[in-house]
Amino acid sequence: MLAALRATHEHLDLEVLDALTRDAASLPALLTELAAAREEELEGPGALLRGQVVVSTCNRLEIYLDTDRFHDSIALMLDAVATTSSLPREQVAACFDAAVDTPVAEHLYAVTSGLRSLVIGEAEIAGQVRHAYETARAQGRTSTLLHDLFQHAFRCGKAVTTQAPVGAAGRSGAAIALDLAAAQLGGLADARVIVIGTGAYARLGVAELQRRGVTPAQIGVISLSGREDVFAASHGVTPIPATQLGAAARAADLVIACSGHGTVLHPEHLEGVGRTVVLDLALHSDVHPGVADLAGVSVLGLADLRRELPPTDQAAYAQAQQIVAEHVAAFTARCEARRLDPATAALRQKVAEAAQAEIERLHRDAAAETAAQVERSVRRILARVLHEPAQHARRIAAEGGAEQYAQAFHTVFGIDITAAAPPGTARTGAEHTGSEQQWMRADRTVPPVLAMTEAETSQR
Template identity: 30%
Template sequence: MAFLIVGISHRSAPMSVLEKAALSESQVRELSRAIAEGGYVNGVAVLATCNRLEIIADVSTFHGGLADLGGALVDAIRTEWTTLSEHLYVHYEERAVEHLLTVACGLDSMAVGEAQILGQLRATLSLGQAEGNLSSELGRILQQALRVGKRAHSETGLDRVAQSLLSGALDSAPGWLGDLGAVNALVVGAGAMSSLVVANLSRLGVGRIAIANRSLDGAQRLAATVAGRAVELDRDTLVAEVADADLIVSCTGARGTIIGADSVAAARELRTTRDLRTTRSVQRGDAHARRRQFFVDLALPRDIAPEVGDIDDVRLVGLEELSRIFAAGPHHDAADVTNAIAAVRAIIASETAKLISKRRANSVAPTVIALRGRAKAVRDKEFARLAARLGPDVDARVLDEVRKSMHRLADKLMHTPTVRVKELAAEPGGGSYADALRALFDLSIDATGPLDVLPLPGTVFDSEQLQHLPGNISIQEKS
């Protein structure tokens, strides 16, 4: 197995490019199937989130595997390779393992330390298993990544300092809306992210929470967790609910805009009409804040049209602005955050070393099997020759004892070199010991590793290198 990751995320691409790479569940399945059909792919899993699309693969060769992955990716998101390669990252072998563990721990997320990625990674593993696209080795490495991610959250202070997308977005909400305990909130969508949003709004003491969803059952289940109100989402109810809400958070899996500027304009007109008939502004004592609305768009592609942010007394925060907030946020300099992240990085480094060491040790298994097979063949041949020379007059029990002695002798002679070669192979560059054994004993085994010329383990390619990869890369021809 050669472990290869090809991906695009908020760290490597602008939102305009990420929107093209935002695939629906059916598109993720199609992409997985297309990659699995590649001639150099032994197993594949696709991790797709609101700000990340990564192909995690077990490939037989680096160059061939990259061609298979890249070609399928170009077809899936309909973007030329020369354009796409400017924003892609490629991790191979040890660096790929380290990157996967970093992602699982939430250190590569827009909101550092968020735990939602574990659920997304678990869903990726489940989908790969259901589709039959995982090799046994790839399945194991994904399970190990989940284990390490859980360990990072349980053994460090990561949960205490983790910043969710919502909390980052709401940093400026009180200054725009006033006391959050007095506002009405509307959450559009009832999926996993919406559940996190609702939990956070409740924790922040938001006055009333309504959940609007195309499936009323889903909205009702989520609303019940916070004694909120459930609404079946359609054009009319959306306008009415937006008119009634001060804080609107949208995070659906829709492929198009859910909240347009026209809907918001209609809602605000309805809001104004309602305000003329109520004393609410007097009761709240802040008419200006009452007229304001704060929109948060956590979806990719966008749920809320960018033009909504141009409407008077409306503030819109989307993923692109959130990425800047988290990049510049003061929480990155806090001592407890720094210590927690350092502890998580130590866990990642330790676990990466263990996993790579184990893989290196396992890689010599064919050599060990071949060596023991050679010893057995020699032993059996010599025993057969001895038995033939001694003839039928030799007592069968004596002959059996001789056979057992030869068996024990061969085993003892093979024990030390086979154990030591596994130990030595676990170290960097340890593969040379297996090579030496194969040469010394003239062992012939099936190729188990990449067949073409490989980059050094851990190689990370930049955009220029990706556009000029040598060898048998033919991705542009596949687009």
């Protein structure tokens, strides 16, 4: 079955997300390590971890698992995040929602389509989800179920972007942030800009600035990791040593802080300057809180990018939701069809074994040329005959009749395939309504290791 945990901007403050995502890059390896250690202790059949994909961005931390053990896998994920974030396990459990099967696909497809972003319709999230999946695949951490889940997600995101553009309509969060900065500065054409950081937001910000007519000579880049020269050379901007941060900031009209290294820009760097806009775009803020108190300085953070969907976009949003529903239905049908793969394989194997015995007898009793011709004819006939049951199986599975098909298959052919399907796979089906109500708080799904205080329980 699919199991997932999610902690997003829709339920949590960005500061809490920042804490949860600390060292999220080490989560996949830790999940694998913990699963290997615990599977030996679990009773009964079924794998704890068949595959995993971790999606970590500035707006969310989501973990998708292919597992046979829902509650054990939730406990596994919570323990892993508690370890990487260094937060108390009970606090982590209070921050996450959990779900299984169809609601997981519904959520992922809406996320990949930009419908659950801070800026609805923004473009980065599809690339971030794809990067997370490709990283997991390259590390050998995915499964057939997760492959199907994410491939449908990518097709869904593309369909929404092309057929029902909504909100930011495929624009980046950096573009929205620069809209806000331009409004406060009266335009960006003559603005002097420094970018702190060389990551994804820095690249997007520089590209968007240049698209708006800001010349490379007006843009400087500072890297706390010493990568300013490489970044500047590839983007045609001016490298600035980190030691000159104060002078560069005082000379700038716009500061884009997106390094994620923690507090980099302090009040003394901008004290006494004229009109300056600071875009604080890192989840782990680069900007000291005191900067916002300086006269003439305006600080805009990730939370300021949030915008309500205008009434003119409601129809497009409804169409986008319908596209998501269609792709979820296609994925569910695919899962049901895969449940019957063992039946099709068993039938092919049984027929092939019977045919092979006759073919071997034919080769013993007939001339070689005659035997070869008959063998080719027999195999062609069998391929045509077996094709139709396979097509029927797919259609019946898509209509929700996989269980009945499996029982009928056993009755007719005497082959029991129930053991071939991993426990829980039947749950990816029609019994789920697709409602957000199918998500539950993780600390109500699996008992916390430590009892929570009343204050902690009411945090969210």
